[in-house]
Amino acid sequence: MDLSSHRTIAADYLAIAAGGAVGSLARHWIATALPPAPAAIPWATLIANLVGSFALGYVARAGILGRRQLLFVSVGVIASFTTFSTLAGEIAQRGADGYLSLAAGYAAATVVCGLLAAWAGAELAIRRAAGGADT
Numbered sequence: 001m002d003l004s005s006h007r008t009i010a011a012d013y014l015a016i017a018a019g020g021a022v023g024s025l026a027r028h029w030i031a032t033a034l035p036p037a038p039a040a041i042p043w044a045t046l047i048a049n050l051v052g053s054f055a056l057g058y059v060a061r062a063g064i065l066g067r068r069q070l071l072f073v074s075v076g077v078i079a080s081f082t083t084f085s086t087l088a089g090e091i092a093q094r095g096a097d098g099y100l101s102l103a104a105g106y107a108a109a110t111v112v113c114g115l116l117a118a119w120a121g122a123e124l125a126i127r128r129a130a131g132g133a134d135t
Contacts, residue, residue: 019076027081042090052082053114057121
């Protein structure tokens, strides 16, 4: 591997790390602003995952970012902002606490709404690229 390849890889890692810092701080902010209650939907996680799904759907289809910018946004910001492990833990905890309907509803709503959000983001990107009047 030559020096320019090493520089490219290092720059990619820095872009991902910088994006990860931004996404992690945003995730911490929303978690602090909307702390979870044991017998309720964890709104911070749901919002983060839905916003992240929409954003990833958009940037994946928009084709407006260069390779390194896409790494910064998708692998860095969005991946650190969204959180599957927190989602899984919150569902398991609600189930263990006896809130089975809440746990199941939260899981189903997150998956269905996450898919819809990703689709909506991708659809918006497609319409914008086509110059659609609906944007």
